[in-house]
Amino acid sequence: MTQQTEAEQKMAALLVDALNLEDIEADEITPEEPLFGDGLGLDSIDALEIAVAISQEYGVKLKAEDESTREAFATLRSLTAYVESHK
Secondary structure, three states, rough: OOOOHHHHHHHHHHHHOOOOOOOOOOHHOOOOOEOOOOOOOOOOOHHHEEEEHHHHHHOOOOOOOHHHHHHHEHHHHHHHHHHHHHH
C-alpha cells in the first residue's frame, strides 16, 4: 500500500469529514485507489460535496464541465495534486 503524503492526508481528512464517511478513516484511503465506482464507491452527489468543501478549504473552484476536473477526481493523489497546483 502506498503511503499518503502530508497533503494527501489533509485531503483524505477533508473527504471523510465532508462526506461524513463513518466506515473509513482518512489514513485508510489509498492514494491510487479510484474514488468512484469500484474504489471508494463515491457518486456524483459526493463529487459536488467534495467540490464545495475544497472551495471552502482551499479556495479552488472545480468546474464539472472541465475535463481536467474529471481527471482530478480519479484518485486521492490526482485530486490532491490538482488542488495543490491551483491554490
